[in-house]
Amino acid sequence: MIAHLRTALYLATAAVPVLPLRDGKVPFGNCRACAKNACGGRPNMKRAGTCRCTAPCHAWAAATTDRAVVTSPLWTAAWERAVCVGYHPGGAGLTVVDLDNAAAVAWAREVLPATRTVLTTRGQHWVYRGVMPSHNAVRPGVDVKSLMSYARWLGPGTGRITDLPDAVRALAVKEDTTPAPGEVVSSLPERATWDRTVATGCRHTESYVRTGLERGLALVRARTESGAGSQAFGVARFLASQHAHCPGPCGLDTIGEEIVAAAILVGVPEAYARRAVANGLETAVERAA
Numbered sequence: 001m002i003a004h005l006r007t008a009l010y011l012a013t014a015a016v017p018v019l020p021l022r023d024g025k026v027p028f029g030n031c032r033a034c035a036k037n038a039c040g041g042r043p044n045m046k047r048a049g050t051c052r053c054t055a056p057c058h059a060w061a062a063a064t065t066d067r068a069v070v071t072s073p074l075w076t077a078a079w080e081r082a083v084c085v086g087y088h089p090g091g092a093g094l095t096v097v098d099l100d101n102a103a104a105v106a107w108a109r110e111v112l113p114a115t116r117t118v119l120t121t122r123g124q125h126w127v128y129r130g131v132m133p134s135h136n137a138v139r140p141g142v143d144v145k146s147l148m149s150y151a152r153w154l155g156p157g158t159g160r161i162t163d164l165p166d167a168v169r170a171l172a173v174k175e176d177t178t179p180a181p182g183e184v185v186s187s188l189p190e191r192a193t194w195d196r197t198v199a200t201g202c203r204h205t206e207s208y209v210r211t212g213l214e215r216g217l218a219l220v221r222a223r224t225e226s227g228a229g230s231q232a233f234g235v236a237r238f239l240a241s242q243h244a245h246c247p248g249p250c251g252l253d254t255i256g257e258e259i260v261a262a263a264i265l266v267g268v269p270e271a272y273a274r275r276a277v278a279n280g281l282e283t284a285v286e287r288a289a
């Protein structure tokens with residue numbers, strides 16, 4: 001469709017690498033020479049090859065800002081059959097948090113800083129400035145699309161774009177959470193328990209803090225191997241944000257220790273658990289500041 005080509009050219013001019021997407025909103029299959037990566041792949045792929053194929057082959061790796069390529073006969077034929085325009089967020093210096101449904105959007109509103117949003121069929125894309133490795137299914141209904149992936153172009157969206165936050169980077173922590181085979185969790189940090197004595201400057205009641213903490217720990221414990229690291233981040237951040245207006249101290253270190261211990265128990269390596277929780281506590285403080 002010529003409208004897709006026009007959109008693609010507009011994006012290419014704005015330094016956003018584009019590619020046509022066919023029925024099913026997926027990239028076109030490789031040409032015969034590139035089928036099953038027989039060509040070895042393009043130079044920008046993870047396993048770099050020397051493919052210089054001028055067709056829209058190799059999915060996101062074909063995305064380009066080159067007008068001559070975008071308007072070439074091979075690509076024009078693809079635009080004519082395309083159902084929409086795709087782009088390579090990482091190539092444009094962007095990260096798209098793809099929220100598939102209303103529940104995912106509600107989660108993002110609670111946990112992620114506001115940024116430019118684009119409506120999708122059933123959910124939203126939240127677009128941040130900055131790149132990171134892409135990760136699918138970081139949570140139910142949530143994909144992170146940046147380097148080496150493509151997203152559907154659904155218009156410029158609304159709202160001011162903001163910098164890629166740690167909260168999104170932390171979603172990728174789950175990739176690291178499965179202990180290497182043979183690696184045994186040998187030690188647990190000393191058991192820390194939050195109580196009133198460590199929180200002399202907290203304006204909340206003991207039961208309020210305790211209930212929030214137990215709920216957060218339950219969320220972390222409910223995760224097995226994957227996702228527990230990012231869950232720990234989210235819980236730390238959420239609990240710390242409850243104390244944004246307390247004079248302090250609120251015993252946040254102790255709360256952090258409890259979250260770390262819960263994450264380790266479900267298989268998160270201690271170093272990652274500590275980093276995720278420290279990031280979560282810090283991010284909450286930064287946002288409150």
Ligand SMILES: [Zn+2]
Nearest residue numbers: 031034053057
């Ligand atoms: Zn090809």
Ligand SMILES: [Zn+2]
Nearest residue numbers: 034039051053
């Ligand atoms: Zn190829």
Ligand SMILES: [Zn+2]
Nearest residue numbers: 202243246250
């Ligand atoms: Zn407090």
